[in-house]
Amino acid sequence: MRRRDNLTAYLFLSPWLLGLFLITIGPMIASLYLAFTDYNLIQAPEWVGLENFTRMLSDERLHNSLRVTFTYVFVSVPLQLAIALLLAVVLDRGVRGMAFYRSVFYLPSLLGSSVAIAILWRQVFGTEGLLNQVLALVGVEGKGWISDPSTALGTLVVLNVWTFGSPMVIFLAGLRQIPTMYYEAAAVDGASALRRFFGITLPLLTPIIFFNLVLQIIHAFQSFTQAFVVSGGSGGPSDSTMFFTLYLYDRGFGNFDMGYASAMAWFLLVVIAIFTGVNFLVSKYWVFYEN
Amino acid sequence: MTRLKALAAAAIISTLLAVSACGGDSGGPAAKDGEVTLRFSWWGSDARTKLTQSAIEAFQKEHPNIKIKGEYGEWAGYWDKLATTVAANDAPDVIQMDEKYLREYADRGALLDLKKAGDLKTDKFEQDTLGAGEFDGGLYGLNAGINSFAVLANPAVFKAAGVALPNDTTWTWDDYNRIAAELTAKLSGKGWGTGVIGANEAGLNLWARQNGESLWTPDGKVGVSAGQVTKFYEYVLKLRDSKAIPAAETVAQDMTASLDQTSLATGKVAMSFGWSNQLNAFSKASGQELKLLRIPSTTGQATKNGSYYKGSMFWSISARSKQQQAAAQFVDFLANNPASGNILLAERGVPANTEIRAAVTPKLQPADAASAKFIQDIGKELGEPSPAPPVGGGQVEKIIQRYTTEVLFGRLAPDKAAQQFLDEVNGELK
Secondary structure, eight states: OHHHHHHHHHHHHHHHHHHIIIIIIHHHHHHHHHTTEEOOSSSOOEEOTTHHHHHHHHOHHHHHHHHHHHHHHHHHHHHHHHHHHHHHHHHHTTOTTHHHHHHHHHHHHHHTTSHHHHHHHHHHTSTTSHHHHHHHHTTOOOOOTTTSTTTHHHHHHHHHHHTTHHHHHHHHHHHHHSOHHHHHHHHHTTOOHHHHIIIIIHHHHHHHHHHHHHHHHHHHHTOOHHHHHHTTTSOOSTTTTOOHHHHHHIIIIISSOHHHHHHHHHHHHHHHHHHHHHHHHHHHHHOOOOO | OHHHHHHHHHHHHHHHHHHHHHTSOTTOSOSSTTOEEEEEEEEOOHHHHHHHHHHHHHHHHHOTTEEEEEEEEOHHHHHHHHHHHHHTTOOOSEEEEOHHHHHHHHTTTOBOOGGGSTTOOOTTBOHHHHHTTEETTEEOOEEOOEEOEEEEEOHHHHHHHTOOOOOTTTOBHHHHHHHHHHHHHHHTTSOEEEOOTTSSHHHHHHHHHHTTOOSBOTTSSBOOOHHHHHHHHHHHHHHHHTTOSOOHHHHHHHHHSOGGGSTTTTTOEEEEEEETTHHHHHHHHHTSOOEEEOOOBSSSOGGGSOOOOEEOOEEEEBTTOSOHHHHHHHHHHHHHOHHHHHHHTTTTSBOSBHHHHHHHGGGOOHHHHHHHHHHHHGGGGOOSOOOOOOTTGGGHHHHHHHHHHHHHTTSSOHHHHHHHHHHHHHHHOO
């Protein structure tokens, strides 16, 4: 009977399992093989051993794409989480019409990684975009924000920060878990709101912060759509928005170098794994679990 | 329990169905008896898409058993998409191909040798125009039209600035800079003289040809020297410093904008560089009757400005197409049938088929007529055809755009940019 129950369970899992093997694990194994080959998409792949990986050492555009990606991750994720936390705390105070605000703030998260929003971004930050028109009203001369190498990445950071809704919702759920008796006790002792936030809210919320941090870092490392659409597929101007994933795509599909692109994909996987691992190691020192 | 099992079975069956649907036959043949479906992909503006759709309808009327499914998009995304579909063994049957990628695909066996495609006649083509799609003894792309690199000028902006249209048979690069700077000054903030040269590699190629070099050599190597690229970028800086071109950000934005959104199409610049057959699309987009001017030269002689007749684009057939015969019939229709000639006119360049060219010329709309006349006028001044880009040469457009941007933003000096440009292009060649 037990075995039959198991069988039934697996049968129910089968749609997901099929997806996992056909759409995720299968292609991953294929790309691991391709990472050691020279493969131009049209002819059969040729085994080249570690050549793709050694090539990455001297590829300056790849190094640049790593710089761009790291800057993006380390600037946009903390900013995004800080804003998400701030708004979650404000909304948690029982603002009137909270459900409405929560939905409104969550909306960008649903839209943020879409092509439509990226196109909108291109318009807003273009030389004759909305932003410059607003600036002109107050007498400030704007510029081509997305076509100037010194500001293009900044517009993408703003776009990512703007999608603070999903970590915010998770923060809100976390705030609800904190027993009110702590706050009551602290209030009786005369602790200020700021003191209560740093003494109670923040420590008890660290597991949630940790969760959001891990999730958003992984997410940011894999960003592709925004940069692709905003830069018109070029990662430009001057490679200033050339994310690692974008360069990978450019090598694979633009340059018929799928072997190299596969090697890059595995490299990125390792980088993300390392960062996630370090995150877990360091978490021991700052994440506080109540029980 | 039995109910559970039935549910589970249903779940599995539906999943399998879904999966098999995903992997189903793409563009599958033979729906009804003898009926075939061809997929045909092209890049281009709305104007081109409308004309091409009409040509498809005309073909389907003549061949009721062949259905053509059009797949079209902007230039920039076209090549990524084509590479993906070819890799997935799902290439369109008939492909609008560019010189830059012809070898890339043909050398790897992705394109059919059109000489072996039975129903395709090429006897009305001049040897030169056929040769552009021919190498290693095979014909991998059939010339779909002839064009030439040119300056596109907007007379309305010239008029607004009160500047006379220049004499393009004698102008030098210095004249060009001076006139464009004057336009910018007289437009006082409402526009600029010209778009930048260096937004694609064609400008550099002509620059090199004017100085006895060439972007590519006939044996598929880089043929331009670091010194010449440096001079080219020094000139780009001159254009920037005289304010002949818009601010660097606008120039960079133009490089990835769709045709309709470029400064030339929106009437912000008086001149820009482009292909002669684009006169039609740019005129439509800007609502003005634009004019074609010859590319300036170093010496002030149009005969030495390095221009040549280029195959604006090519018709290719996928080597893996299951419908090669029908595909050949369709390409034959596009290239040799007066019915399609009368629809497509010169939007893809002046027809390479000499009979169609003669038949179509009197019927051309103003913009196409002007580009056809331009092609004819410069005929006496042309030099040798330019060697086709080697495998890996397709990347050069993105590379030159990047270095032009670096130079314009002052992030790289011309000589550094030139050296890095050449290193990178050499690195891409296989």
